[in-house]
Amino acid sequence: MTDSTRRAVIFSAGGAGLAAVLSACSGGDSTATSEAAPADGQAAAGGGEIAKTSDIPVGGGKVFKDQDVVVTQPEAGTFKAFSATCTHKSCPVGSVANNEIICPCHGSRFSAKDGSVTNPPANKPLAEKKITVSGDSITLA
Numbered sequence: 001m002t003d004s005t006r007r008a009v010i011f012s013a014g015g016a017g018l019a020a021v022l023s024a025c026s027g028g029d030s031t032a033t034s035e036a037a038p039a040d041g042q043a044a045a046g047g048g049e050i051a052k053t054s055d056i057p058v059g060g061g062k063v064f065k066d067q068d069v070v071v072t073q074p075e076a077g078t079f080k081a082f083s084a085t086c087t088h089k090s091c092p093v094g095s096v097a098n099n100e101i102i103c104p105c106h107g108s109r110f111s112a113k114d115g116s117v118t119n120p121p122a123n124k125p126l127a128e129k130k131i132t133v134s135g136d137s138i139t140l141a
């Protein structure tokens with residue numbers, strides 16, 4: 001049980017995630033995190049990062065409902081972000097496939113490149129959101 005649990009943790013957590021878990025457990029020992037913390041001390045911990053670039057498939061994307069953002073990668077190395085609220089009747093969009101953002105409610109589709117409508121009933125584009133890609137980290141601006 002402990003072996004399989006440990007393996008699951010190692011395989012499911014990235015370096016940062018594992019470090020966060022370990023530092024949370026160690027309580028009070030902040031020396032390990034001080035050199036990795038950004039100068040303003042807020043960007044990494046404040047929820048600025050929404051995804052790793054490796055989380056976003058080329059031609060696809062990922063919906064972050066809590067942040068109302070869908071992040072796409074229409075071409076390798078090009079990342080875009082849009083509001084995840086459908087402009088038709090405000091359902092959250094559900095998925096991204098073949099460079100289209102799909103709303104499950106009534107079938108509207110939007111371009112993963114610029115948010116424009118590719119299939120009605122929606123008739124307004126998804127609003128673009130500003131993101132910054134730094135290394136393998138995607139943050140909301």
Ligand code: FES
Nearest residue numbers: 086088089103106
């Ligand atoms: S709310 Fe998205 S298609 Fe109607």
